Amino acid sequence: MSTEAAPTRSVTHGTFTIERAIKAPPARVFRAFADLEQKKRWFNGPPEWDPDVHEAFEFRPGGRESSYGGPKGGPVHRYEARYYDIIENERIVFAYEMYLDTARISVSATSIEFRPDPVGTLLVFTEHGIHLDGHDTVEGREEGTRWILEAAAQFVEADA
Numbered sequence: 001m002s003t004e005a006a007p008t009r010s011v012t013h014g015t016f017t018i019e020r021a022i023k024a025p026p027a028r029v030f031r032a033f034a035d036l037e038q039k040k041r042w043f044n045g046p047p048e049w050d051p052d053v054h055e056a057f058e059f060r061p062g063g064r065e066s067s068y069g070g071p072k073g074g075p076v077h078r079y080e081a082r083y084y085d086i087i088e089n090e091r092i093v094f095a096y097e098m099y100l101d102t103a104r105i106s107v108s109a110t111s112i113e114f115r116p117d118p119v120g121t122l123l124v125f126t127e128h129g130i131h132l133d134g135h136d137t138v139e140g141r142e143e144g145t146r147w148i149l150e151a152a153a154q155f156v157e158a159d160a
Helices: 026-034 138-159
Strands: 011-022 049-057 064-071 077-087 091-100 103-117 120-132
Touching: 011 138, 026 091, 026 103, 026 120, 026 138, 120 138
Parallel strands: none
Antiparallel strands: 011 120, 049 064, 064 077, 077 091, 091 103, 103 120
């Protein structure tokens, strides 16, 4: 008989929206999400992490995306997404799971809108997340998402 305690199970729900003005037209910003070679240049962890490995990228409704990376020595952060709705230069709707090593830490439904703006594009990112077993928090996910969207904006603006 094992004396190990069973893991604590919990579910936390959270929604957040991030708006970011980007100095480039919607078509240019959309392309940074739709083209794998461009996405590889900004959709990664911090510079001190090993580079992400992009295993799958099927940018179409019903298509999937998969990548992983993380700090040297672990844990491995894995992203598994499925696209549901794509309107070129206007929106992307997808759901994704995040893992730390083999533990599923969250499942999210997400939309990204690319709205024309006097600056160029107003990117509106909205996520409805389910965070599992205390491995992740809404606040932590929002902070990480802000970081990655800032990387996307800097990439696009440098290339605009």
